[in-house]
Amino acid sequence: xxxxxxxxxxxxxxxxxxxxxxxxxxxxxxxxxxxxxxxxxxxxxxxxxxxxxxxxxxxxxxxxxxxxxxxxxxxxxxxxxxxxxxxxxxxxxxxxxxxxxxxxxxxxxxxxxxxxxxxxxxxxxxxxxxxxxxxxxxxxxxxxxxxxxxxxxxxxxxxxxxxxxxxxxxxxxxxxxxxxxxxxxxxxxxxxxxxxxxxxxxxxxxxxxxxxxxxxxxxxxxxxxxxxxxxxxxx
Amino acid sequence: xxxxxxxxxxxxxxxxxxxxxxxxxxxxxxxxxxxxxxxxxxxxxxxxxxxxxxxxxxxxxxxxxxxxxxxxxxxxxxxxxxxxxxxxxxxxxxxxxxxxxxxxxxxxxxxxxxxxxxxxxxxxxxxxxxxxxxxxxxxxxxxxxxxxxxxxxxxxxxxxxxxxxxxxxxxxxxxxxxxxxxxxxxxxxxxxxxxxxxxxxxxxxxxxxxxxxxxxxxxxxxxxxxxxxxxxxxx
Numbered sequence: 001x002x003x004x005x006x007x008x009x010x011x012x013x014x015x016x017x018x019x020x021x022x023x024x025x026x027x028x029x030x031x032x033x034x035x036x037x038x039x040x041x042x043x044x045x046x047x048x049x050x051x052x053x054x055x056x057x058x059x060x061x062x063x064x065x066x067x068x069x070x071x072x073x074x075x076x077x078x079x080x081x082x083x084x085x086x087x088x089x090x091x092x093x094x095x096x097x098x099x100x101x102x103x104x105x106x107x108x109x110x111x112x113x114x115x116x117x118x119x120x121x122x123x124x125x126x127x128x129x130x131x132x133x134x135x136x137x138x139x140x141x142x143x144x145x146x147x148x149x150x151x152x153x154x155x156x157x158x159x160x161x162x163x164x165x166x167x168x169x170x171x172x173x174x175x176x177x178x179x180x181x182x183x184x185x186x187x188x189x190x191x192x193x194x195x196x197x198x199x200x201x202x203x204x205x206x207x208x209x210x211x212x213x214x215x216x217x218x219x220x221x222x223x224x225x226x227x228x229x230x231x232x233x234x235x
Numbered sequence: 236x237x238x239x240x241x242x243x244x245x246x247x248x249x250x251x252x253x254x255x256x257x258x259x260x261x262x263x264x265x266x267x268x269x270x271x272x273x274x275x276x277x278x279x280x281x282x283x284x285x286x287x288x289x290x291x292x293x294x295x296x297x298x299x300x301x302x303x304x305x306x307x308x309x310x311x312x313x314x315x316x317x318x319x320x321x322x323x324x325x326x327x328x329x330x331x332x333x334x335x336x337x338x339x340x341x342x343x344x345x346x347x348x349x350x351x352x353x354x355x356x357x358x359x360x361x362x363x364x365x366x367x368x369x370x371x372x373x374x375x376x377x378x379x380x381x382x383x384x385x386x387x388x389x390x391x392x393x394x395x396x397x398x399x400x401x402x403x404x405x406x407x408x409x410x411x412x413x414x415x416x417x418x419x420x421x422x423x424x425x426x427x428x429x430x431x432x433x434x435x436x437x438x439x440x441x442x443x444x445x446x447x448x449x450x451x452x453x454x455x456x457x458x459x460x461x462x463x464x465x466x467x468x469x470x
Contacts (some may be wrong), residue, residue: 020312030276031447034269037314038420041265041298044312045305051312060317063276070280077255077279077286079272082295082317153446184448185273189421211388212266213419213459224448 016199017094017125021052023113023136024081027065027103031185032130036097036192042208043196052091055083056112065102087116094125099188100132100151114139128195129181130188137179138162147176147235151184152228166235170222183222190217251434252329252360256287258348258371259316262300262338266420267365271332271427277443278431287326290318291347300337322351329360335367335386335420349374363430364416365423372414373397382411382470386419387463401470405457418457425452 020040022033033053040049055061064078065071085091098117104110117140121127129137134150135158137143144164149171151158159167168174173182173191182191193216197205209216225232255275257268268288275284290296299313300306320326333352339345352375356362364372369385370393372378379399384406386393394402403409408417408426417426428451432440444451460467 029273030269031266031273034265034273037312038264038266038269041312044308044310045300046308047310048308049310049312051314053314065280073279073281073283075279075282075284077272077276077284079269079286079288079319080317082315084314151446152448184446186424186447186449210459210462211386211419212421213387214421215458223450224445227445 014125016047018048019050019091019093020095020097021054021085021091021093022097023099023116024053024055024061024083025103025110025113026061027101027106028061028063028099029101029131029185030063030079032099032101032133032188033097035186036128036130036188039189039192039196039208039212042211043200043204046204047200052085052093053081053083054085054087054091054116056109057086058083063101067102067105070102087112093120093123096120096124096127098127098129098133098136100130100135104132104135105157110136117142125178126195127179128191129179130191131182131184132158134158134181135161138165143179146179147174148179148181149174149183150181152222152224152230153184155228155230167233168235169230169233170220170225172217172219172222174219184224187217189214190219194219249360251282253283254285254287254326254328255330255332256289256320256326256328257332258334258351259288259290259296259318260338260345260348261296262336262341263296263298263334264336264366264420265298265314267334267336267368267423268332270421271363271365271423274424274427274431274443274447277446278435278439281439282435287320287328288316288318289320289322289326289351291344292321293318298336302337302340305337322347328355328358331355331359331362333362333364333368333371335365335370339367339370340392345371352377360413361430362414363426364414365426366417366420367393369393369416370396372416373400378414381414382409383414383416384409384418385416387457387459387465388419390463390465402468403470404465404468405460406454407452407457408454410454419459422452424449425454429454
C-alpha cells in the first residue's frame with residue numbers, strides 16, 4: 001500500500017497538539033507555510049494553539065532567491081518573514097512544519113536548520129514536511145526507512161538527499177507514523193485538512209474547508225507524478 | 236452569462252503590469268494574499284514585477300482577531316505582517332489586490348483603506364479582490380454596476396455592503412472588465428492562475444500551476460454556493 005492513514009500515535013484519542021513551530025529560511029516558498037498555517041489558524045479560533053516562526057536568527061528572511069538561473073528578472077516581489085523565535089530557544093514543540101522552496105538548493109546556511117530538525121524530532125508529536133522541505137528532513141536523517149513524498153518536479157533532486165527514504169509516488173501526501181509529508185506547494189492544504197480531520201475531527205476539518213472553499217484532494221490522487229515523469233514507486 | 240472572460244482591457248496585447256500592491260489590515264486572512272502572491276512570485280522570476288504590502292501605517296498588522304464570538308480560544312497563532320508602504324505613499328500601482336478575512340467586519344478602522352481603493356482604482360490596470368475583500372471594494376463604490384463574487388459563507392454580509400453590485404453565484408471567480416473577484420480564500424489561487432494566463436500566457440500559467448501542483452478550477456465551477464445555501468443569481 002503506497003499511502004496509508006496515520007497509525008495509533010496520531011489517533012484522535014492522543015492529546016491534541018498545542019505548540020506549533022514552522023521553520024523559515026531564505027528562498028522558502030510562501031504558500032508552503034501560509035497555506036497549512038491558515039488552515040490551522042482557523043482551527044486555532046476553536047482549539048488552543050500557539051505558533052512560532054523559527055529562524056536560525058531573528059533576522060527577517062526573504063522569500064526571494066539570488067540564483068539568476070532561476071530568477072533572471074529584476075523583480076522585487078519577495079516579502080520578508082519575521083521570525084518569532086530561533087533554533088536556540090527552548091520551544092517545547094508538539095508539531096514542527098518544514099516548508100520547502102528554491103532556498104533548499106542553497107550551497108550553505110541550511111546546516112543549523114537540519115541540525116535543529118534532527119535534535120527536535122524525537123520530542124515532537126508530529127513532523128510535517130511540505131514540498132521540497134522533505135529534503136531538509138531527509139538530510140536530518142529522520143525520514144530514513146520511512147515513507148514520504150515531495151514535489152514531483154524536484155523529485156530527483158530531493159531523492160538525492162534521502163537515499164534511505166522510502167519515497168512514494170504518485171501521492172498527494174503520505175502519512176507514516178507521526179511524519180506527514182506533502183507533495184508540491186498546494187498539496188500542503190490537503191495535508192493540513194487531513195491533519196485537522198485526524199486530530200480535531202472530520203466535521204471541524206470540513207467546516208474549515210467549506211469556509212475557505214477548498215475541496216480536499218485524497219492522498220493517492222496525484223496527476224503531477226505523471227506530468228513530471230516520476231515513475232510509480234513500490235513503497 | 237454569469238461568468239465571462241476578461242474584456243479587451245485585459246488582453247495580452249496590453250502592457251504587462253509591473254507594480255503590484257496588496258492591502259494589509261488587522262484580522263485579514265493570510266492565504267487571501269499569500270496564495271495569489273505566491274503564484275505571482277513564481278511569475279516574477281521571469282517577468283519584472285514589484286510588490287508593496289500597503290498598510291494604513293507602517294505598524295505590523297496581525298492576522299488575529301479579538302472578537303471572542305469568532306475566536307473563543309486562548310490561541311496565539313496569528314503571524315504579523317509588516318507593511319512595506321502606506322496608503323499615503325505615491326505608489327503608481329498597476330494592480331491592487333484586496334484580501335478579506337474576519338477583519339472586514341471591524342466596526343471602525345477600515346475607512347482609510349476604503350478611501351484608498353476609491354482614490355486608486357481609476358489609475359489601476361487591474362483590481363483583484365479575494366474572498367470578503369470584495370466588501371471593501373464594494374464600500375469604495377468601485378464595484379457598483381459591475382459583476383463580482385465573494386465568499387459564499389459570508390454572502391449576505393458582503394452583499395449588504397454593495398447593494399448596487401451585480402453579485403454572481405455560483406462562481407469560483409468573476410472577471411468584469413478590469414475587475415477580477417474571487418470567491419472564498421482558496422479560490423484566489425484559481426483567480427491568480429487565470430490572471431497569469433490572461434496577461435503572461437497560458438503556458439506560463441500552466442508551468443507555475445504544475446510546479447505548485449495545483450489543478451486550476453474553472454470560473455463557473457463552484458460547489459460552495461449550494462453548500463452555503465446561496466441561490467443562483469441572474470447576473
